[in-house]
Amino acid sequence: MQKTIEIENLSVNYGKHNAIDDISLFACKGEILGVIGPANSGKTTFLKCINRTIDFTSTSKVNGTVKVGGENVREMTSVHDLRRRIGMVFPLPVGLPLTIYDNVAYAPRMAGVRDKDELDELVETCLKQSALWDEVKDRLDSLGTKLSGGQQQRLTIARALSHRPEILCLDEFSIAVDPVTTMRIEDVLVELKKEITIVLVTNLVQQARRLSDRVAFMNQSKLVEFDEVDTIFGENPKEKLTFDYVRGYFG
Amino acid sequence: MPLIPKTDGGSIHWTLLREKIIEILIYISGFSAIIFVFSIFAFIFKEASGFVFSHETDWSFFFFNAAWQPLPEESATYGAFSMIIGTISVTLVAMLIAVPFGLGLAVLVSEFCSPKIKETLKIVIELLAAIPSVVWGFVGLKLMNYVLVNFFGAQVGSNLFNGGIVLALMSLPIIVSIAEDAFKAVPDSYREAAEALGATKWQVVYKVLFPAAKNGLLAAVLLGVGRAVGETMAVLMCTGHNLNNPFSSEFPFLNIFDPIRTLTASIAAELGEAPRGSEHWQALFALGLLLFAIIFVINLTADLVVRGIKQEES
Numbered sequence: 001m002q003k004t005i006e007i008e009n010l011s012v013n014y015g016k017h018n019a020i021d022d023i024s025l026f027a028c029k030g031e032i033l034g035v036i037g038p039a040n041s042g043k044t045t046f047l048k049c050i051n052r053t054i055d056f057t058s059t060s061k062v063n064g065t066v067k068v069g070g071e072n073v074r075e076m077t078s079v080h081d082l083r084r085r086i087g088m089v090f091p092l093p094v095g096l097p098l099t100i101y102d103n104v105a106y107a108p109r110m111a112g113v114r115d116k117d118e119l120d121e122l123v124e125t126c127l128k129q130s131a132l133w134d135e136v137k138d139r140l141d142s143l144g145t146k147l148s149g150g151q152q153q154r155l156t157i158a159r160a161l162s163h164r165p166e167i168l169c170l171d172e173f174s175i176a177v178d179p180v181t182t183m184r185i186e187d188v189l190v191e192l193k194k195e196i197t198i199v200l201v202t203n204l205v206q207q208a209r210r211l212s213d214r215v216a217f218m219n220q221s222k223l224v225e226f227d228e229v230d231t232i233f234g235e236n237p238k239e240k241l242t243f244d245y246v247r248g249y250f251g
Numbered sequence: 252m253p254l255i256p257k258t259d260g261g262s263i264h265w266t267l268l269r270e271k272i273i274e275i276l277i278y279i280s281g282f283s284a285i286i287f288v289f290s291i292f293a294f295i296f297k298e299a300s301g302f303v304f305s306h307e308t309d310w311s312f313f314f315f316n317a318a319w320q321p322l323p324e325e326s327a328t329y330g331a332f333s334m335i336i337g338t339i340s341v342t343l344v345a346m347l348i349a350v351p352f353g354l355g356l357a358v359l360v361s362e363f364c365s366p367k368i369k370e371t372l373k374i375v376i377e378l379l380a381a382i383p384s385v386v387w388g389f390v391g392l393k394l395m396n397y398v399l400v401n402f403f404g405a406q407v408g409s410n411l412f413n414g415g416i417v418l419a420l421m422s423l424p425i426i427v428s429i430a431e432d433a434f435k436a437v438p439d440s441y442r443e444a445a446e447a448l449g450a451t452k453w454q455v456v457y458k459v460l461f462p463a464a465k466n467g468l469l470a471a472v473l474l475g476v477g478r479a480v481g482e483t484m485a486v487l488m489c490t491g492h493n494l495n496n497p498f499s500s501e502f503p504f505l506n507i508f509d510p511i512r513t514l515t516a517s518i519a520a521e522l523g524e525a526p527r528g529s530e531h532w533q534a535l536f537a538l539g540l541l542l543f544a545i546i547f548v549i550n551l552t553a554d555l556v557v558r559g560i561k562q563e564e565s
Contacts, residue, residue: 051447053443053446053447056446080449080450080451082449083446083447083448083449084448084449088447088448090440090443090444090447092440094440094443096441096444096458096459096463097441097459097463098458098459098462106448106450106458107448107449107450109458110448110449110450110451110454110458111449156444159448160448162448163449
């Protein structure tokens with residue numbers, strides 16, 4: 001079992017506000033790590049630490065280590081290379097003001113892929129993986145921002161897959177997507193996890209249960225429990241809080 | 252209690268009347284802008300009408316002949332070709348300098364530099380806009396011209412390039428501030444999404460910010476063009492004020508050290524000498540009409556292009 005993400009004693013402060021308080025966990029290749037917890041528990045901040053987009057927030061202060069592929073992300077010389085290894089999907093879709101084709105081809109082009117056939121194939125594969133291909137294949141050159149909310153979200157998933165990431169992070173991807181499409185994307189995720197690591201932040205406890213191999217439960221900046229999915233959702237998780245949360249007694 | 256608008260002591264009629272008066276005042280100030288523009292146009296048109304409707308006026312001569320010789324009156328010819336070319340060439344040179352620098356500066360200010368440098372730069376750029384055009388003309392005539400003549404081998408006397416630089420500096424503040432606003436209006440989520448994909452700063456600017464802000468950038472450039480076309484005092488002082496066609500069929504196609512003369516400068520320089528109502532006077536107003544038309548076409552193009560982009564998006 002290969003650990004692709006290792007987090008040790010990670011703490012993050014925004015000014016005086018403590019967003020993440022001393023958490024340690026890991027994610028493995030071939031697995032989906034589900035991160036659940038009520039709002040404001042530090043889930044999104046956790047994702048931002050992995051690809052270092054936390055750097056955009058000037059008030060943030062990060063302690064502890066985040067290792068991707070055994071390398072400390074703080075010590076990497078090129079943050080762009082790091083981000084190219086990680087696909088990130090935000091809760092609300094951000095269609096870049098480009099055509100559908102260019103949205104997906106954006107990252108590969110930046111990484112230096114120039115060959116038209118290669119790009120065409122890549123765009124098609126990614127759009128198929130995100131279950132969007134059939135709806136947009138005839139209008140790849142129209143603007144991505146003109147798609148519906150759910151379509152845009154699938155476009156961002158296609159975009160996140162376009163640079164063949166080792167790690168795919170999804171931050172509550174299903175907020176703007178209808179249930180049927182959600183199921184289709186979930187199938188895609190199960191297919192994808194064979195080759196890569198997936199970190200799935202979700203408010204839908206049942207979604208975490210369906211998909212995850214390991215689950216981290218966060219509450220009020222702290223990691224309450226981190227274990228295999230059967231333990232967290234089983235009869236005897238270590239913490240009573242976990243038991244209550246996954247059964248809907250609180251939160 | 253019935254819901255009657257609260258009156259400050261007076262009766263309800265007074266309140267309604269006051270509303271009405273305020274409404275009328277707002278209408279008047281709104282419409283006055285339109286009235287002023289139309290009356291300026293009407294005035295210019297009236298003064299030029301003698302020339303415009305005269306049977307003697309040969310329009311192809313006016314547009315395509317370079318002979319602008321108002322004296323002696325008996326054999327005067329009015330060909331505006333040189334001035335039209337002069338205005339076009341100096342605007343072209345100014346924009347070739349100001350657009351890349353202006354957009355570059357806007358990118359720098361909005362994306363790359365620290366807040367402290369940003370504030371300093373913005374103050375400096377705004378200061379640039381506050382310099383009166385006659386001072387620009389003076390700097391161009393005495394300082395830049397000295398440099399051009401002594402170090403770049405230009406002939407003695409001010410020239411097209413000299414005026415172009417001055418105009419570029421004058422239109423730079425407009426281009427920078429409008430372009431910077433356009434960049435500021437691009438949502439941060441675009442930047443973050445692109446950076447999360449591993450884009451470098453420059454890749455974000457080039458592939459995301461430029462397409463997202465293109466309307467605003469176009470407006471910035473066209474306003475810069477409008478500024479350059481309409482400027483008078485600085486070009487009068489810095490372009491040599493000489494009827495000449497700087498374009499040539501041979502390389503480099505534009506002789507930047509040639510002196511030129513613009514429409515605006517001609518009007519400013521000659522109107523004081525032309526007897527009121529004379530043919531010369533009327534011809535100068537015809538130049539004014541032409542200038543009016545050029546600016547109108549630029550604004551209309553800007554409008555159409557921006558609209559075209561909007562339609563394409565929807």
